[in-house]
Amino acid sequence: xxxxxxxxxxxxxxxxxxxxxxxxxxxxxxxxxxxxxxxxxxxxxxxxxxxxxxxxxxxxxxxxxxxxxxxxxxxxxxxxxxxxxxxxxxxxxxxxxxxxxxxxxxxxxxxxxxxxxxxxxxxxxxxxxxxxxxxxxxxxxxxxxxxxxxxxxxxxxxxxxxxxxxxxxxxxxxxxxxxxxxxxxxxxxxxxxxxxxxxxxxxxxxxxxx
Numbered sequence: 001x002x003x004x005x006x007x008x009x010x011x012x013x014x015x016x017x018x019x020x021x022x023x024x025x026x027x028x029x030x031x032x033x034x035x036x037x038x039x040x041x042x043x044x045x046x047x048x049x050x051x052x053x054x055x056x057x058x059x060x061x062x063x064x065x066x067x068x069x070x071x072x073x074x075x076x077x078x079x080x081x082x083x084x085x086x087x088x089x090x091x092x093x094x095x096x097x098x099x100x101x102x103x104x105x106x107x108x109x110x111x112x113x114x115x116x117x118x119x120x121x122x123x124x125x126x127x128x129x130x131x132x133x134x135x136x137x138x139x140x141x142x143x144x145x146x147x148x149x150x151x152x153x154x155x156x157x158x159x160x161x162x163x164x165x166x167x168x169x170x171x172x173x174x175x176x177x178x179x180x181x182x183x184x185x186x187x188x189x190x191x192x193x194x195x196x197x198x199x200x201x202x203x204x205x206x207x208x209x210x
Contacts, residue, residue, distance in 0.1 A: 006188040028053035035105035080132025085124040093119030110199035150209040175205040
């Protein structure tokens with residue numbers, strides 16, 4: 001319930017940037033980092049129904065906006081990673097994919113809206129559970145993360161885990177927005193700006209890989 005740096009004003013015990021990545025390294029553990037109430041409900045159901053290993057649900061303490069979805073998108077949440085906002089046919093410019101989890105999904109969606117004004121067409125992929133996504137068939141994974149489109153990942157934590165999703169591409173066409181140091185003590189809004197976990201930074205990263 002104290003997800004990453006957002007509770008930094010509570011002191012050094014709430015400045016963690018490594019917990020999510022560390023939990024994902026535990027064999028057999030499904031780590032869910034939902035972005036809103038709908039993903040939270042799906043994560044809870046998936047954890048209850050799972051019979052072959054433990055699950056861990058990570059929640060932010062910050063307010064996050066509700067992400068509108070179709071019935072098909074809601075059904076796809078249980079596959080661990082899905083298209084939360086697809087390429088817009090009205091935007092004819094360069095294509096990019098932004099992968100995000102938890103509270104950073106809202107940042108990815110805000111960056112998508114800003115980039116559309118520059119004729120940059122962005123798909124936002126919400127990946128609440130990487131291990132569940134990895135267990136999907138190759139066709140599903142390829143449909144969510146097309147191989148020929150540059151990718152950016154964003155998560156308010158250490159970044160090395162995300163290379164497996166963006167680093168398979170040409171290194172000049174991939175980027176990760178994350179945190180490379182320990183946290184700090186300050187209110188959440190100040191910290192996210194301090195560490196560059198913002199929609200503007202995500203948009204800049206997309207521009208950098210095009």
